[in-house]
Amino acid sequence: MKPTVALVLGSGGARGIAHIGVIRELVNEGYEISSITGTSMGALIGGVYAAGKLDEFESWLRSLSKMDIFNLVDFTLSTQGIIKADRFLIEIQKFIPDQKIEDLPIHYAAVTTDLKNKKEVVITNGSLFEAIRASISIPMVITPIHKIDTLFVDGGILNPVPVNRAFRQENDMLVAVNLNANIPYHNPINDDPDHVYFEKLTRGKFIGFQKKLSKLFPVNEKENMGYFSLIGETTSLMLSQISKLTLEINPPDLLIEISRQSCGTFEFYKAPELIELGRKAATESVTNFRANLKSK
Numbered sequence: 001m002k003p004t005v006a007l008v009l010g011s012g013g014a015r016g017i018a019h020i021g022v023i024r025e026l027v028n029e030g031y032e033i034s035s036i037t038g039t040s041m042g043a044l045i046g047g048v049y050a051a052g053k054l055d056e057f058e059s060w061l062r063s064l065s066k067m068d069i070f071n072l073v074d075f076t077l078s079t080q081g082i083i084k085a086d087r088f089l090i091e092i093q094k095f096i097p098d099q100k101i102e103d104l105p106i107h108y109a110a111v112t113t114d115l116k117n118k119k120e121v122v123i124t125n126g127s128l129f130e131a132i133r134a135s136i137s138i139p140m141v142i143t144p145i146h147k148i149d150t151l152f153v154d155g156g157i158l159n160p161v162p163v164n165r166a167f168r169q170e171n172d173m174l175v176a177v178n179l180n181a182n183i184p185y186h187n188p189i190n191d192d193p194d195h196v197y198f199e200k201l202t203r204g205k206f207i208g209f210q211k212k213l214s215k216l217f218p219v220n221e222k223e224n225m226g227y228f229s230l231i232g233e234t235t236s237l238m239l240s241q242i243s244k245l246t247l248e249i250n251p252p253d254l255l256i257e258i259s260r261q262s263c264g265t266f267e268f269y270k271a272p273e274l275i276e277l278g279r280k281a282a283t284e285s286v287t288n289f290r291a292n293l294k295s296k
Contacts, residue, residue, distance in 0.1 A: 002032040004172040008163050008252065009042025011156030011239060012179025013138075013265030014274065016041020018258045020058050021278025022177050023049055029286050031175075035107035035167040037122075039155035042177070043110035043135035047128050048096060050108040056095045058275065066269040089133060098129035107167045110135045111155035115144065120158045122165050138265075160239045163250040176252040177278075180240040185259035256285045 005026060009019045019042060026033065038046035048057045064072075072088045101108050102125045110123045110131035123131040130145070134152035137144045145152040159165065163176045240260050247255065258281055263270050 002030055004034040004169060005031045005175050006035045006166045006168050006172045007033050007037070007046070008161060008166050008174070008176040009036065009038040009046045010161040010177055010179045010243065011040030011042055011154065012160070012258070012260070013041060014263050014268045014270065015179040015258055015260070015265075016045055017061065017268065017271050017274040018179065018262070018278030018281070019045040019177060020054065020061075021275040021280070022256055022282040023054065024275075025279045025282035025286070026175065029282075031173075033106065034169055034172055035109075037109045037111065037162050037166045038135070039111040039159060039162050040136050040138070041179075043112075043155065044132050047108060047110065047132050048092075050104045050106050051096055051099065051128065052105065053096045057092075058271075060091070060095065061268075061271040062275075064269065064271065069269045089129070093129065096129075098127055101125050101128050101131060104128070109162075109165060109167060111159050111162045111165055112137075112152045113155055113157045114150045115153045116149065116151040120155070121150075121152070122162075156239055159246065160243045161246050163246065163252050173254060174252040175254045175256065176247065177256045177258065178243050178247060179258045180243045180260045181257035182240050182244070183257055183259045185261040187261075254285055254289050256281050 007023070007026070009016070009022075019038075023033070023045070033049070036046035036050055038044070045054075045057075048054050072091065101110075101123070108124070108128075112121050112123060112131070112134040113119075114121045123134065130147075134145045134147075135155045137153045155162070160180060161176055161178050163174065166174055168174070256278075258277060262277055263274060
């Protein structure tokens with residue numbers, strides 16, 4: 001029988017795409033994923049896998065150009081967020097129809113934060129789509145989800161690597177993926193001829209939008225840090241520290257780490273690079289884990 005894995009997929013914005021490579025490599029190494037607990041992008045990738053649609057999702061991500069990704073961002077000057085994420089989620093629904101979590105072939109849980117009641121919420125039943133949408137709502141960026149007396153925002157706020165929420169079975173192995181590891185990352189040289197054009201175009205659009213934001217969120221020009229950079233850097237640092245403490249309290253059997261320097265929160269156009277990064281990180285971790293077992 002294949003060794004079973006209770007998989008925990010952490011939060012980290014675009015770095016969450018690395019979860020795809022991790023899942024691919026775990027399965028390739030002969031592990032059977034018996035449960036998935038995810039938060040933020042971990043909830044999204046985990047839900048896609050649990051629904052049996054990872055192949056389609058990966059193909060879609062790999063097909064997207066940088067401009068495709070940018071055009072999926074629907075800006076809104078809401079007081080609760082600047083991105084609705086509706087366009088992105090509408091695209092996902094085209095090939096991942098919604099279904100009940102309890103009907104999925106493996107146990108699945110999405111971790112989110114109820115801001116109104118100031119508590120962590122673990123969703124294990126009901127709409128898969130709604131659970132994912134609730135878990136990815138980054139405060140002040142992606143608009144939150146209102147539901148009766150709750151206000152759902154990103155689960156990573158309270159629990160960026162929810163190892164303590166994993167569904168365990170007898171003799172399984174707890175595997176966690178931390179997307180906010182404070183480890184070095186050597187960025188490959190970008191030889192894409194469209195890269196410079198894309199950067200200039202998107203920078204122009206962001207600057208136009210940011211001028212509107214500056215009336216609500218003044219920027220210190222001496223610091224040379226815009227709204228998106230400020231949110232991304234602040235979130236990344238916060239998640240890194242919380243993740244470190246969480247993993248010290250609840251150490252998994254196998255930890256797979258992705259450097260928080262590997263990409264920015266919103267750099268979803270780096271899908272191929274991130275998937276490969278996740279695969280390599282999983283390969284290295286599994287190899288070291290098995291070597292340690294043999295040496296005991």
